[in-house]
Amino acid sequence: MKKLFTVGLLLPCLLSPGQDSTEIKKQWELAGYVKELGWVRSDHQFGNARVTGLLHNRILVKWKPGSAFTGRIELRNRIYWGEDVRQAPDFSKLLDNPDEAIDLSASWWKSRSVTAHTAIDRLWLEYRRPGWNLRAGRQRINWGLLNTWNPNDLFNSYSFLDFDYEERPGADAVKWQYLPSDRSSLEWAVAATGSRPIVGAKYAINSDGYDLQINAGLYQHTFTAGFGWAGHIGEAGFKGELQYYAGRHSAYAQWLFSAEGDYMFENGYYLAAALLYNQKGADGPLLNPEQLNFQASPRSLMPAKWNLLTQAAKEFTPRFSGRLHLVYSPGPDLLILFPSLSYNLKTNWDLDFVWQSFFARTHGFGAISHNAYLRLKRSF
Numbered sequence: 414m415k416k417l418f419t420v421g422l423l424l425p426c427l428l429s430p431g432q433d434s435t436e437i438k439k440q441w442e443l444a445g446y447v448k449e450l451g452w453v454r455s456d457h458q459f460g461n462a463r464v465t466g467l468l469h470n471r472i473l474v475k476w477k478p479g480s481a482f483t484g485r486i487e488l489r490n491r492i493y494w495g496e497d498v499r500q501a502p503d504f505s506k507l508l509d510n511p512d513e514a515i516d517l518s519a520s521w522w523k524s525r526s527v528t529a530h531t532a533i534d535r536l537w538l539e540y541r542r543p544g545w546n547l548r549a550g551r552q553r554i555n556w557g558l559l560n561t562w563n564p565n566d567l568f569n570s571y572s573f574l575d576f577d578y579e580e581r582p583g584a585d586a587v588k589w590q591y592l593p594s595d596r597s598s599l600e601w602a603v604a605a606t607g608s609r610p611i612v613g614a615k616y617a618i619n620s621d622g623y624d625l626q627i628n629a630g631l632y633q634h635t636f637t638a639g640f641g642w643a644g645h646i647g648e649a650g651f652k653g654e655l656q657y658y659a660g661r662h663s664a665y666a667q668w669l670f671s672a673e674g675d676y677m678f679e680n681g682y683y684l685a686a687a688l689l690y691n692q693k694g695a696d697g698p699l700l701n702p703e704q705l706n707f708q709a710s711p712r713s714l715m716p717a718k719w720n721l722l723t724q725a726a727k728e729f730t731p732r733f734s735g736r737l738h739l740v741y742s743p744g745p746d747l748l749i750l751f752p753s754l755s756y757n758l759k760t761n762w763d764l765d766f767v768w769q770s771f772f773a774r775t776h777g778f779g780a781i782s783h784n785a786y787l788r789l790k791r792s793f
Contacts, residue, residue: 443474445792446791447469449469450787450789451788452787453784454783457783463496464495465498466495472487473486474487482540482541485535486535486536487580491529491531492522493528496526498528499526505523512582513607515605518533533551536551544593545592547590549588554586554604555581560673561573562722564639564654564670565615565639565654565656567613567637568611569581576767576786585606586604587603589601589602596618596619598618599614599617600616602614606633611632612631613630632658635658637658638657639654646674655670656669656711671687682726684723685722685723685724688719691713692718693712694716694717694720694742696718697745698774699745699773700775705771716745720740733756734755735753736752737751737753747771749769753765753767764788765786767787768784769784771783
């Protein structure tokens with residue numbers, strides 16, 4: 414009933430009787446893609462291989478009757494089959510977003526080795542006027558400035574390892590944005606979650622070529638405040654974010670800090686480096702690899718206390734490009750090797766190969782697991 418009620422709130426707004434078919438077509442936009450993703454997981458010695466497949470369809474519907482109103486709904490339809498489904502006790506529950514206040518997802522086919530799942534991860538209506546706008550519904554509220562780790566992003570944290578979810582999670586929220594000038598903005602947002610609400614405000618301004626922002630609010634009943642910047646030092650990009658969570662005792666207070674620099678060379682090579690400090694992260698050897706938790710939240714973007722990332726990318730031809738991420742966390746001696754290759758087969762057809770290897774120190778430094786992914790994507 415909650416699902417039907419929420420969808421029902423938006424549908425009456427999307428009906429515009431009395432208009433001819435040409436005008437109605439101009440109001441609507443349909444887009445999406447279909448992806449076939451297959452992967453193989455293996456243990457530290459490249460043994461015990463487990464094969465899983467995913468058929469992933471996304472549908473985007475946008476409604477724009479005029480300059481004031483815009484509506485959007487986006488659905489993810491996914492069918493998983495293989496060993497990952499077979500080995501998880503209740504695989505379908507892993508597909509739900511626990512931070513959403515209203516469950517707009519359903520598993521419509523479940524067997525021992527197959528799960529089919531549909532979720533609405535965008536459902537919002539926006540009203541715009543000169544100098545301000547108001548958006549209500551399931552949406553993405555992006556307050557982060559960096560490309561990899563975003564401590565300022567209180568509403569929609571994500572893991573950069575989840576490369577197959579480019580759109581990133583959304584929040585059930587109301588957001589109001591005020592634009593006093595072309596160089597400044599003020600945002601206020603409140604999001605309902607599965608546990609406690611998130612309330613925050615952000616002020617942003619461009620000064621001397623730098624984008625600067627401050628935020629403050631309540632993250633699940635805990636006061637938080639932060640600062641971020643994005644600009645250049647010479648020809649190199651330079652960004653950073655700092656976030657603090659208060660606590661009644663020092664044991665509950667927490668600092669998170671990230672900084673990032675990048676540079677594009679004339680020969681087409683792109684290099685970047687990033688640092689993440691998480692005060693509550695792991696700072697010693699792991700007793701068990703299962704201690705590693707990459708499910709991102711605003712207070713835990715990585716499982717380790719100190720994290721270093723380097724990235725290199727190159728477009729070898731207009732159709733073929735490569736990228737390499739290396740992440741190292743000195744406390745648990747965690748190393749992540751994350752290369753990828755992309756090839757544009759033809760218009761709207763893309764092929765990607767992605768590799769992820771994890772190494773850490775438990776009884777001694779060594780590999781934990783290796784994952785290989787192959788993805789074919791057709792956009793429309």
